[in-house]
Amino acid sequence: MHSSVTSCNRILSRNARRFLRRNAKEKKLSEMCTKVLSGAVSEFGDDSDEYEQLGGTRKSDRKKPVRKPKAI
Numbered sequence: 529m530h531s532s533v534t535s536c537n538r539i540l541s542r543n544a545r546r547f548l549r550r551n552a553k554e555k556k557l558s559e560m561c562t563k564v565l566s567g568a569v570s571e572f573g574d575d576s577d578e579y580e581q582l583g584g585t586r587k588s589d590r591k592k593p594v595r596k597p598k599a600i
Contacts, residue, residue, distance in 0.1 A: 565584050572578040575587040 561583070565579070565582055568576070568579045568582050568584065574584070580586050580589075
């Protein structure tokens with residue numbers, strides 16, 4: 529019984545370390561993508577084909593907010 533609990537704890541510990549490593553890599557990738565998109569905005573503008581090709585949403589494609597008139 530003791531060895532199976534120890535084995536289970538090892539597996540849980542290993543999975544926790546993998547989870548933390550994956551989250552760190554995901555965060556780093558997200559930061560890199562943000563930098564690439566920022567570079568594209570500075571080079572081509574936020575309404576360019578290049579910005580859209582890199583995964584950004586063009587400024588002209590964003591939905592404009594519609595204000596509802598106040599009910600009297």
